[in-house]
């Protein structure tokens with residue numbers, strides 16, 4: 264399958280794709296924040312990848328919320344609103360995600376307006392012990408499901424941070440295989456994002472209709488060979504999930 268990150272055609276045709284990375288670790292030399300920094304290096308110019316630091320987000324408190332969102336929460340919600348997709352990089356603490364990340368998602372989930380986590384393409388990655396944060400990712404998958412986020416389930420990325428010297432002392436990713444897997448993951452996320460957020464029928468790029476099924480139209484963009492769907496907003500969630508499953512079966 265085409266590696267879209269290497270497709271110069273996309274660069275000419277599109278506004279930059281806006282992605283946001285959120286790390287669940289506050290540690291300076293965090294492996295998970297290191298994964299997000301590596302993602303920033305990997306993506307081409309036409310992907311604008313920003314990292315949001317959640318360290319200033321207070322504990323969720325309904326009374327605090329009733330007084331008006333704290334500035335850090337306003338900033339978090341705005342960053343998510345502005346992003347077309349979000350990458351959550353989670354550590355694993357006692358088989359779960361970190362408290363700070365769950366807390367940030369709880370705040371973010373209170374925004375149900377257009378552009379919030381509801382209906383937002385997201386993915387989960389993580390670096391940790393021998394399970395590569397698989398158990399923390401499972402927990403996060405459930406949480407993000409409840410927020411209405413459209414989680415890209417495959418390909419996954421679970422990094423065993425302590426083996427084979429994947430990171431240096433500052434938390435920078437140095438493992439070449441992991442870098443390749445991360446690139447592959449980001450490539451899939453760009454496709455996942457475009458399929459959901461930028462239906463190709465609104466693009467000036469020439470398209471060719473390929474099928475009509477389950478009440479939505481799918482087309483292939485000739486420049487990229489990528490499928491894209493004209494989504495019915497009334498049944499967005501179900502349709503998107505069905506579409507997601509179909510795309511991955513076909514690939």
Ligand SMILES: Cc1cc2nc3c(=O)[nH]c(=O)nc-3n(C[C@H](O)[C@H](O)[C@H](O)COP(=O)(O)O)c2cc1C
Nearest residue numbers: 288290293294295296354355356357358391392393
């Ligand atoms: C309280 C605590 C619990 C942890 N529990 C797990 C665990 O269940 N599984 C695991 O793989 N690593 C566990 N670890 C190790 C973390 O994966 C490791 O500290 C990792 O570096 C954290 O991610 P970071 O580098 O992004 O900060 C735990 C660490 C802490 C501090």
